[in-house]
Amino acid sequence: MKIYFAPMEGVTDGILRQAHARIFGGIDVYCLPFHKLNQTLSLLTREKRDISPEENEGLDILPQALTRDPEQLSAWLYYVSECGYACADLNIGCPSPTVTKRGRGSGMLRDPDGLRSFMDRVFSNTLPVSLSVKTRIGYDSAEEWPGILDILADYPLAHVAIHLRTMREQYTGSTHPEAFELALQRGVSHPVWNGDLRTAEDVSEIRERFPAVEAVMIGRGLLADPALARRIRGGPEASREELWTWYTTLYEGWRERFDATIALGRIKKLMEWPGEGDIRKKRLLRRAMDIEECVRAVVGD
Numbered sequence: 001m002k003i004y005f006a007p008m009e010g011v012t013d014g015i016l017r018q019a020h021a022r023i024f025g026g027i028d029v030y031c032l033p034f035h036k037l038n039q040t041l042s043l044l045t046r047e048k049r050d051i052s053p054e055e056n057e058g059l060d061i062l063p064q065a066l067t068r069d070p071e072q073l074s075a076w077l078y079y080v081s082e083c084g085y086a087c088a089d090l091n092i093g094c095p096s097p098t099v100t101k102r103g104r105g106s107g108m109l110r111d112p113d114g115l116r117s118f119m120d121r122v123f124s125n126t127l128p129v130s131l132s133v134k135t136r137i138g139y140d141s142a143e144e145w146p147g148i149l150d151i152l153a154d155y156p157l158a159h160v161a162i163h164l165r166t167m168r169e170q171y172t173g174s175t176h177p178e179a180f181e182l183a184l185q186r187g188v189s190h191p192v193w194n195g196d197l198r199t200a201e202d203v204s205e206i207r208e209r210f211p212a213v214e215a216v217m218i219g220r221g222l223l224a225d226p227a228l229a230r231r232i233r234g235g236p237e238a239s240r241e242e243l244w245t246w247y248t249t250l251y252e253g254w255r256e257r258f259d260a261t262i263a264l265g266r267i268k269k270l271m272e273w274p275g276e277g278d279i280r281k282k283r284l285l286r287r288a289m290d291i292e293e294c295v296r297a298v299v300g301d
Helices: 014-023 045-051 070-082 105-110 112-122 142-152 177-186 200-209 220-224 228-232 240-257 260-271 279-287 291-298
Strands: 002-005 029-031 064-066 087-092 130-136 160-163 191-194 215-218
Touching: 002 228, 014 029, 014 240, 064 070, 070 087, 070 112, 087 105, 105 112, 105 130, 112 142, 130 142, 142 177, 160 177, 177 191, 200 228, 215 220, 220 228, 240 260, 240 291, 260 279, 260 291, 279 291
Parallel strands: 002 029, 002 215, 064 087, 087 130, 130 160, 160 191, 191 215
Antiparallel strands: none
């Protein structure tokens, strides 16, 4: 079974990807935070760095785009190809209001006819790389999912990563596993389970319920437990020494690339996940003034 490391803007950059692969491993594909495409296709400096082969040496990478313009997507796919990648992803699942109000991300799910027209135009020509999609199961309601599936099933997508919530549900409430079952029944290209995979046991339950599942995409679970993919494959939990190495390596990398203040802010943001629900850890982390105090707050001495 493939394991995808889901992206999180401002956290899962090349420094984190390389450190994770070296210290913990277990990931098949690292997904990049999306490029928000514009008319000129002028990427930000950090986006160019993030997709560069030098930043991702030795890793299997999935670049991702956010757009509702098929011409923009087509031009970007050629850029991805020139960077040496064989597959790229279209994000039609981002639930951010600043994205959806412009009809991008999961905003595209509000207009099924527009989504079909978009896909028709994208696939009207031979693509330079294969294309996958990351989606949600609806905008307002899960009842929209069968219609969305009918559209996605008509195109030769590399895979379809399905966050099993609607846009309205954001990241709260239970997922809808029946939506994944429907995707399997409808013959969508290589559906990937995404949503609420926090432990190795969670993944085991999914595999038991859906033996045909080929891949899972994990984000927050890996931020909380960087050894999760390794544990899913039968490996050991993260040791205290590994966690100290993990956090200090990230801090040093971010400090060198940015500065000490930004590096400490990023570490604290990342450490919110393993400290989630622990008031004492949150209090200690908030008060921490340097990387050693941060690590002690979450990992211990």
